[in-house]
Amino acid sequence: MNRIYQYIEKKDPVKKYIAAILSGMQRIHIENTTEEQGLLLMAYAYEKSDKHFVVVCPNLYNAQMTYDRLSQFIHEDSLSFFPQDEFITSELLVSSMEFKMERMNTIRKLLSSNKQLIVTHPAGVLKPQLSREVWKDSIFTLFENLEFSRDKLAETLVDYGYSKEYTVEKPGDFSVRGGIVDIYLTGEKNPVRLDFFGDSIESIKYFNIESQRSFENIKEIEIVPMTEFLYSSKMLKDLEKLIQSKLEMISFSDSARNRILEDLSRLQNHQELDRLNRYIPFITKKHLTILDLIEKPTVFFMDYHRIIDQYDLMVEEISDWYLSTDDYPKMSFELLYSLHELNYNQGVFIDFFEFKYKQTFDTALSFFGKEVLSFQGNTELFISDIRSDIANKTVIITASSLKMRTEIVDMMELNHLKYQLLTDNDLLYENQINIIVSDHFFDITSDTLGLRVITEPSIFKLRNIRRKGRYVSVYETSKRLSSINELKPGDFVVHYDYGIGKFLEISSMQMGATLNDYIHIEYRDGDKLYIPLESFHQIQKYSGSEGFVPRLSKLGGSDWAKAKQRVRQKAKDIADKLIKLYADREKSQGFSYFEYSDFEKDFENDFPYEETRDQNKAISEVLNDMSLPRPMDRLLCGDVGFGKTEVALRAAFRAVLNKKQVAYLAPTTVLSKQHYNTFKDRMEKYGIQVRLLNRFVSKKEQKGILEGLARGTVDVVIGTHRILSKDMVFKDLGLLVIDEEQRFGVLHKERIKEMKVNVDVLSLSATPIPRTLQMAIMGVKNMSLLETAPENRYPIQTYVLERNDTLIKDAIERELMRKGQVFYLYNRIEDIENIASKVQKLVPQARIQVAHGQMHKHDLEDVVDDFINQDIDVLISTTIIETGIDIPNANTLIIHDADKLGLSQLYQIRGRVGRTNRIAYAYLMYYKDKVLTEEALKRLKVIKEFTELGSGFKIAVRDLSIRGAGDVLGSEQSGFIDSVGIDLYMKILEEEIKEKQGIIEDQISSQGVKTRVSKYIDKKYIEDDFVKIEMHKKIQNVKNLDELKMLSEELKDRFGGYDEELEIYMYERLFEVLTKEFDIEKISESKTNITLIVSVMGSKKIAGEDVFTSGMHISPYLRFAYKNEKIRFILDTIELNKHWLYTMVEFLDSLQKKNENN
Structure with a gap:
């Protein structure tokens, strides 16, 4: 953008404007400009100034657009976004994390010495904030060899709003496993792993969220809070006294008193702090905003009269809340500070028209411009327009590629227009057409500056410049599910031989001289079964249609065998x-x-x-x-x-x-x-x-x-x-x-x-x-x-909250203000018209229609068609509207009784919004004062983790995939799938297809030989049952020594190490695999040696030379014999200083590699 700056800096109005900014003039008014021209002037002033700039836009939508456009001029390291939920009074049960992470990242950047340009809106700039000193004191650095108490770190992370989990999967999670601490910090693409020795940090590494393996050493990390509400124990005590005194002095209803006491309990336990930000002014005892974190900021108010309108709306919302029947507001919370009392060094007030204000300004400047025109492929209009501009403007036409530049050049030559082709460092040719290759994506028309910028998308219909979005999904693909994933006590499981049972726990039990891990399963009539975890492959988590509850199988009964037979017969037909x-x-x-x-x-x-x-x-x-x-x-x-x-x-x-x-x-x-x-x-x-x-x-x-x-x-x-x-x-x-x-x-x-x-x-x-x-x-x-989510999609901002009319009104009005549309989901046909009438009263200006399944098909299609054509503002519908319909202009979704819908329904319904690069909102509401069932609460809370399109919705996708199977195989299959669960159903189908195709699995006569060793994982290494199952599964899947060593490295990396018993278990499992491969039929164990006897068929496949070279290389205690056409591997164990499995596995693995190379 330097060439544009070099062009406009010669203009007298720009010189006056920059002089006013740099001289520190306090109140500057710019009027009669356009939004695009205002952004150019702002970016140029930022380039010239050494101050922090804050840009206040009328609302969140405008702030998002402004941020994206300013990214054309300002490097991402110097540009920050400070978005805030615009529902000031609503207490959100759950809200999406993306906005909070943006704010935390902005605060972190503000505390550094580098100047920033921060884009926000009234809700962001007026919300109470902590002091700069509190923030500075809260951020600290950890580095290699630093002495820092691991327990103190865990305690601090809880205070800072991080959630303690066993496995770190999303920003804000942390985990402690022995000497390993995993943290997913805000602003980082990958989580970090700290390896402690005692209280000394030995190493810091990034790790992969999918594999959980570390991959890159880093020297240091900066610990940044995940909450905007930080307080010391002294501050908390002061707050407790204040709350108690208010409770004594003011008459509260029982429900309000209980809410306040619940708030206090959360504060004392550092729980759900994001719901308690309204208590921040009681802690700070000052009126502090984001501007108070910045020294002498310059604040740009974009479209100032609309900012005032938005502020007045928020003040009205707060007034209505104070007048509500609930006594809770009697606490006198300051939810928003006054727009007119903001603390800043210099204010630049930008208006797109001429406005008269009561305030006086130090200087007023006009930068005349026109609204940009999109030609939509109308070449004649485009050519005519730039012909008239060349006389008094310098014209810049941007092309996204050399190919597109050629297309624009051809257009110029065809119409006999002179032009200049510019490379990276060329200056603009004044009053001429300048064609450049650039990804600049918005037009500018300025009479005062004599400048016209026309972008490729404005010239050609339907063409956008490809550019990567700001939001990159945490998951590159939708999270895939393993068959036994997410197993929790109480889940249904399927055992191939015994049928459907209920998983109770992982138990470690002593059997003779060995200690083993078992899966404890309950069957019908309270019968119990203990399955060794090494045999977990026979067990799968049961997955059926959503809401279907399977009947537990009877141990020893014939029902399960009959059910499998019915499924197998159907699978044969398919x-x-x-x-x-x-x-x-x-x-x-x-x-x-x-x-x-x-x-x-x-x-x-x-x-x-x-x-x-x-x-x-x-x-x-x-x-x-x-x-x-x-x-x-x-x-x-x-x-x-x-x-x-x-x-x-x-x-x-x-x-x-x-x-x-x-x-x-x-x-x-x-x-x-x-x-x-x-x-x-x-x-x-x-x-x-x-x-x-x-x-x-x-x-x-x-x-x-x-x-x-x-x-x-x-x-x-x-x-x-x-x-x-x-x-x-x-x-x-x-x-x-x-x-x-x-x-x-x-x-x-x-x-x-x-x-x-x-x-x-x-x-x-x-x-x-x-x-x-x-x-x-x-x-x-x-x-x-x-399975990969498209880029440049903003995550859907998802809120779970009590239903109230004020919020519904605000949500709809905010969407209509940005010229969007609203889906309102109400799933009861009998009174959907009543709901439509109530919504119409809340927003009388909105065009509202109803859609449901009892309408005539043609009438339903007509309504949906009107909605697509933007003839309807709010569509109040049941779940009847198909998900395939693309309505990019509908970006607010309100679900009336979200707690009554299943996860898969919520997932598909929410997919109706967020189809563009515009921020989308989903409000999942439940009836006020209703006590949610544990299951409903769990469903609603799960949603907050999946604001990214395609990032999972693990349970929901699981249910949908069962429907998908029915779509491919025939919907009549759903009953058969439910009878045995989808995974076993697919296993049987795969077996039948292979049989029909004549594909025969390799049959090996030997099943491998087992030895008696303990097969359990100590809880001091892995506490979580699911992770324990995962590791048993990985041990069972080891096929050679290289894989075993990689698994050993993973255990050290993720859990800080393992004991010898676990290592022997891994070697025993590989020993079993290798003895099966070599068709070893017997193991003979004495006080002095171990003998493995290979079958006659297996012996014929082994080269004697390979046996001797491998043996000589591995151990002097290995010898061999050949008797009755069978090879015998003999290991003398008296002189061995470690378990014989190590040596024998090394030998068999070496022999396996030689066999593969022959």
Whole structure:
């Protein structure tokens, strides 16, 4: 941006403006400007000044946009965001962490010596804050070899708002395991692991959240609080006295008194501090805001009159709260300080029009400009506009790439306009057209500065510059589930032989001379079973449909065997069906599509976002299928908004380039119209004819479309079941795209089967597919999975709170103020109209409509269509509205009775918002004073962890994946799945498919030999049952000595070490694996030696030379014999100074490596 600064600094108005800023003039008024010009002036002043700048925007939405735009001018290290929840009076049971992390990061940066530009809004700048001294004292550094009490660190982290967990998974977690302390600090992409020796820090490393393994040494870390409410024991005592005196002096209702006492208890125990920020003024005893953390700040008030309006609204909200029937406000909380009493050194008041204020200003400046114009592909208007500008303005046109620069240059030459091509260091040519390659993404029009900046997205329709978002998901992909993941006492489990039971605990029990870990399971009639943890592979966590409670199996009964047999019979039928379908398609002759790289590259560049890793993989898989001579049959699964349509677009484009027609089948009229608009916008510039067939298309138009399809003049048709009609005749159909096939009826599905013959088929599903199903049908069905969340998506800000009318009114009005729309979910049809009337009274200016499942299908589609077209502001609906609908303008979701919905419902419903780079809000409300059940509370609290799209919702996704399995295999399967659980169902299905395919697992006569050693993990290393199961699982999966050593390193890394008994257990497990591999049939143990006897068949496979070279290399106490056609490995143990397993495993592992190399 230096070239723009160098251009504007010559202008007299800018010189006056900068002189006023640098001279310290206290009150500067800039009027008649535009937002974009204001941001440029602000960024330039920041460049020239040595002061901190604070930018106050009218509301959170404007602050977000301002922050993003300023990132074009100011480096991220110097730019900070200070967002605050705008619901001043609401006590949130749960709120999302992202805003708090942004604020903590901003405070941390403010306390450094580097100047900052901070973007905030009235709720952020007026909220009470702690003093700079408290903050400075709270932040401290830990480094290698520092003496620091580990117990003191854990205590401090609790005081600082961190949550103690056994496994660290998200920011704000910490864990203590022996000498290991794991912390996920705010502002860090990865958590850190501190390894203590006594109270000395031996090492500090980053570790990976998925593997939990450390990967990079760092010298030091800065411990920053995770709460904005810090207090010493003295401050707490003072606060206790103050609260007690108020309780004695003021008459409170019982409920209000109990709330205050609960608050005090939380303060004493440092619990849920984020809910208690209203007590901060009682601690500080001063009016302190974020500005008091900064020395002599310059504050810019952007659109000052709107800031005053927003402030007045918040004051009104607080007044209403004080007048409420609840006595709680009698505590006289100061929730917000006065806008007119802010403490700052210099104020710059920016207005976009001419306003008269009561206050006086030291100077007033005008910077005239125009609102920016988007040409939306209208080349004539664009050319005409810049022709008129060249006379009195310097014009800058930005292109996102050299290719796009060439396209803009061609446009200039075609219209005989002179231009200059600028490289990085070139200065602007005044009163000329300057074309540069830049990712600058907003336009500026200034009459005063004689400047015009036009960006590529303004010129071309539907084109955005690809740029990475600020928020990077903590999880690169959705968290995947292992079959026994998250096992907790009380969970249902499935044992292959004994059936469905209830997991009680992990028990360590002495059996003879050995101590082993057991899984304790309860069955029907209170029967108990203890399964050695080394045999955990026979057990899986039971997963059935949400809300389904399985019946416990009877030990010794026949019901379980019968249930498995029924499932196996059904799995045989499915296996036959899948294999036949696959075989038929393999034999079919299809069309082999060619690549048209230049056209396809252009089409790819039109996509306005960065493809995710999974999108790229899926596109590659689909296009590869299309290049083969057999017809494609691929299922593409992806969460809401993960980019399935773009994959379909790429496939459709290649099909049309190969002179083939495309049919896109959507389950509803609304979805068909959405997809039609998307395809038309992307394809029409290439001359591709896209048509829509649904009930909104007139009979006459339909007739013309049918004729065009028959003649081949229509390339792509998108529609509902109308496409399946018998009168549909294609000249040359090449690709059929089916969206949510499971939602079509039986007759429609039969017609789809007929259409599939000899054409390429791409099926899309928004329901996740279980990994076990993917593995089971691999080889008989091609699948692509989209699990990576798109970038540049702001996390959905999720709140769980008591329902109240003020909040509902504020939430809707705030969304309407930013010209957005609101989903209001109410799931009872009988009184949904009453709720709509109540909401209408709260926001009379809003256009409100109702949608539910008892409406006529056409009426329902009409309402949804009106909502998409922004003719409705608030849609009050049941869960009927399908998740596939993309309404990017709807970014507030209010759920009336969130505690009554299941997790999977909450997950899918919440996916309706947050589809753009605009902050989205989800308010999960429950009835005031209602005592939530433990299960409902757990469901609502779980949601706060999953504000990132695609970051998991582990339980919800699990339930949805079962539905996904039903979609792939047939919905009638759900009963069979529930009877044994999805994992066992998929295991049986996989066995049947392999049997039908003639795939025979290698049969080894030996089962391996076992020795009597203790197989347990001491609680001093691992306390958590789930983690203990995880480690037993890893021990069971070790296949060679290299893997065993890697596991040993992981144990040291994660848990600080292990004892010899655990190491011997690991060696024993590997010994069992290796003896099985070499077909060792017997072990003979005496006081002087250990003898392993290899079977006759196993002996024939072993090279004698390998035996001798390995033995000589490993130990002088190893010898060998050959008797009765069997090799014997003999280890003399008298002279060994360690357990014989170490030596024997080393020998067998060496022999294994030699076998692999032969």
